[in-house]
Structures are given as C-alpha cells and as structure tokens.
Amino acid sequence: MTEIELSDEMYTRPSRDEETTADADEDSPTASAPMGQTQTCPECEGTVTTRDNEDVCTSCGLVIEDDEIDRGPEWRAYNSKEQSEKSRVGSPTTVLMHDDGLSTNISWQMKDGYGNSLSGKKRQKMKRLRTWNRRFKTRDAKERNLRQALGEIQRMAAALNLPEDTQETAAVIYRRALSEDLLPGRSIEGISTASLYAAARTHGTPRTLDEFARVSRIEKDRFEKAYWYVNKELNLEIEPADPTSYLPRFVDNVEAAIENDPDSHANITNANELETVARDLVKAAQRANVTSGKAPTSIAAAAVYAASLLTNQQVTQRHVSEATDVTTVTIRNRYQELLEETDYCDI
DNA sequence: CATTCGTGAAGACGAAT
DNA sequence: ATTCGATTTCACGAATG
Numbered sequence: 001m002t003e004i005e006l007s008d009e010m011y012t013r014p015s016r017d018e019e020t021t022a023d024a025d026e027d028s029p030t031a032s033a034p035m036g037q038t039q040t041c042p043e044c045e046g047t048v049t050t051r052d053n054e055d056v057c058t059s060c061g062l063v064i065e066d067d068e069i070d071r072g073p074e075w076r077a078y079n080s081k082e083q084s085e086k087s088r089v090g091s092p093t094t095v096l097m098h099d100d101g102l103s104t105n106i107s108w109q110m111k112d113g114y115g116n117s118l119s120g121k122k123r124q125k126m127k128r129l130r131t132w133n134r135r136f137k138t139r140d141a142k143e144r145n146l147r148q149a150l151g152e153i154q155r156m157a158a159a160l161n162l163p164e165d166t167q168e169t170a171a172v173i174y175r176r177a178l179s180e181d182l183l184p185g186r187s188i189e190g191i192s193t194a195s196l197y198a199a200a201r202t203h204g205t206p207r208t209l210d211e212f213a214r215v216s217r218i219e220k221d222r223f224e225k226a227y228w229y230v231n232k233e234l235n236l237e238i239e240p241a242d243p244t245s246y247l248p249r250f251v252d253n254v255e256a257a258i259e260n261d262p263d264s265h266a267n268i269t270n271a272n273e274l275e276t277v278a279r280d281l282v283k284a285a286q287r288a289n290v291t292s293g294k295a296p297t298s299i300a301a302a303a304v305y306a307a308s309l310l311t312n313q314q315v316t317q318r319h320v321s322e323a324t325d326v327t328t329v330t331i332r333n334r335y336q337e338l339l340e341e342t343d344y345c346d347i
Numbered sequence: 348c349a350t351t352c353g354t355g356a357a358g359a360c361g362a363a364t
Numbered sequence: 365a366t367t368c369g370a371t372t373t374c375a376c377g378a379a380t381g
Contacts, residue, residue, distance in 0.1 A: 228360095294371070316351085317350080330371085330373075332353090349381090350379100354377090355374105358372085359372085362367100
C-alpha cells in the first residue's frame with residue numbers, strides 16, 4: 001500500500017520556467033486570444049505576445065524575456081470549476097517547491113469523496129470512502145510534517161550560511177527518513193537537524209555539532225542521536241569530515257573571539273598566513289596518519305593554535321577553544337603531536 | 348596576573364565478545 | 365547486551381613568563 005508514495009522522484013527540480021512555456025499554448029489554440037503589447041521578434045519579424053510572464057514570438061516560438069520566475073498558481077484554464085485550487089498557492093521559496101509539487105496530487109481524490117453524498121450501494125461506497133479517507137489523512141499528516149521540517153531546515157541553513165543545494169540534499173534525506181517510517185519516537189526537529197547536518201557533511205561544508213546546537217530548537221545529544229540513527233538506517237555512508245574544511249571559519253572565529261576580548265593582549269597579525277600554515281599542518285598530519293580516530297574539529301583547532309605559534313602570532317588556547325568549541329585540554333593534547341609528526345617539529 | 352601544562356575522574360562512542 | 369579501549373571533557377592545581 002505504500003506504493004502511492006511518489007515521493008521518490010523529487011529530484012525533478014529543474015526550474016518550472018520551461019514547462020510553463022510547454023503547456024501554455026495548449027489552452028490557447030489560436031494565438032490571438034491573449035493580448036500583449038506589440039513587439040516584433042528579432043529572429044523572424046513575427047508578432048510577440050506576452051503570456052503568463054513570458055514574451056513569446058507567435059510564429060517561431062522564441063522566448064524574448066523569461067527572467068521572471070513564475071510564482072503564480074496554474075489555474076488559468078480551470079476557471080469554470082473553481083474547486084480546491086487553493087492548496088496549490090504555496091509560498092514561493094525554492095525548498096518548499098518540492099512540498100508544493102507533492103501536494104498537488106490531492107485533486108484526484110475529490111471526485112470520489114465529494115461529488116455525490118449518497119447513492120444506492122451505501123456499503124461499498126462507505127467502505128471505499130473510509131479507506132480513501134484514511135489514506136488521505138495519513139498523507140495529509142505527512143504533508144504537514146514535511147512542511148514544518150523543510151521550514152526548519154531552511155531556517156537553520158540560513159543561520160549557518162549553508163548554500164541552497166545543501167538544503168535540497170537535506171530535504172532529500174528527510175524525505176527518505178519519512179518514507180521509511182523512521183520517525184516513530186523521534187521529533188521532527190531532531191530529524192530535520194540531523195538531515196541538514198548530514199547534508200552539510202556530504203557537501204564538504206560541515207558545521208560542528210555545537211554550531212547546530214545554537215540554531216536548533218532541541219538539545220545537541222537529541223539530534224546527534226537522530227543523526228546517528230538516520231545515518232545507520234539510510235546507509236548514508238558519510239565520511240568523516242575533513243579538518244581543513246573547518247579552518248577558514250575557525251580562523252575567522254578566533255579573530256572574532258580576540259576582538260570581543262579587549263582585556264587580553266592576544267593579536268592576529270596575518271590571518272591568511274595563519275590559515276595556510278594550519279592547512280599545511282593538517283595535510284602533513286593526514287599524510288602521517290595521525291588524524292584517524294581523532295575528532296576532525298580537534299585537529300583543526302589544534303592546527304590553528306600550532307600555526308599561531310609557528311607564525312609568532314599571539315593567540316591563546318582559550319581563544320581557540322572559545323572559537324571552535326574544542327577544549328584547551330584537547331587542543332594541547334593534539335597540537336604537540338601535530339608539530340611532532342610534521343616537518344615543523346622545531347618550534 | 349595571564350597563560351600554559353599536567354592529572355585523574357567521568358561521559359560517549361566504536362569494536363569486540 | 366555488556367565489556368574494553370581510545371578520545372574528549374571537566375575541574376583543579378602547578379609551573380612559567
């Protein structure tokens with residue numbers, strides 16, 4: 001019974017611009033119907049009409065102007081029966097577009113449930129109505145669930161400066177978790193956060209668990225458990241994060257931490273040098289195989305501190321710790337062996 | 348005084364039995 | 365499902381400058 005879900009082809013995101021051109025001419029067989037301002041096509045000198053929000057040549061079909069994103073509903077030819085089109089008008093955001101696409105398939109249902117209130121064979125009809133209703137309700141619950149989750153994913157991604165494709169990956173992961181019924185006891189927040197965390201890691205732009213904890217509405221260990229669970233159940237096979245992917249933000253954060261601490265006489269004179277040296281340290285450590293088993297954030301934080309020593313910049317362990325959410329203890333446990341295992345062993 | 352360093356206890360996680 | 369080993373964190377004090 002689960003085959004009614006067509007939720008797996010959500011990869012069909014490529015821009016609804018072209019499809020509106022495709023079916024726009026179906027309901028207007030004669031080109032004279034919609035009125036547009038008179039222009040001439042640069043290709044064939046034909047007349048240009050404005051349809052929906054595109055300027056199309058009526059003879060050669062060239063689209064003159066199509067920058068505009070169609071955010072309107074598609075109710076153009078359906079005016080005669082104004083039924084149940086309201087659910088199609090969704091918010092214009094891109095991540096929710098998936099959601100919008102899903103909700104359209106409600107329409108086929110009303111023919112059965114709404115049209116005739118009573119008929120001769122009550123029994124069969126009632127039976128059928130009940131099953132339809134049940135399906136409709138579960139679907140509707142999932143729909144709401146998904147809408148809220150995607151909203152949360154979008155909110156957190158914005159707060160963490162994660163790009164849009166990461167959001168879409170997170171949406172795909174969440175959909176899979178939803179379709180495989182992985183949320184019996186888990187919260188929507190937990191799975192949402194876990195999905196985005198996983199997506200950020202697969203895209204090579206990871207954020208730390210603590211960074212997620214600041215923007216998520218639930219505790220860190222809650223969504224950490226959810227992530228672990230989803231990762232296992234969906235076989236996501238996410239590789240450990242590359243410590244170098246943390247370096248730019250960590251260096252920035254250390255700068256900010258020093259900035260916010262005027263009492264200390266710590267100072268960064270060359271942030272670029274700091275980052276490149278730290279990157280060299282991490283790469284050398286990776287070649288020497290001393291990074292496996294250690295937390296990537298620890299390696300990155302230790303590399304930043306070690307690089308500050310090598311470049312004679314005054315950065316304290318405390319500042320690095322505050323900026324990276326790695327303890328000073330861990331920093332000093334790591335940075336020494338980081339220096340030992342690399343060419344920089346002489347301070 | 349600020350910073351760094353070292354230590355043992357405790358929690359979490361992966362692997363193995 | 366419970367142990368074991370490694371890693372990380374916490375809290376504290378000592379050493380260094």
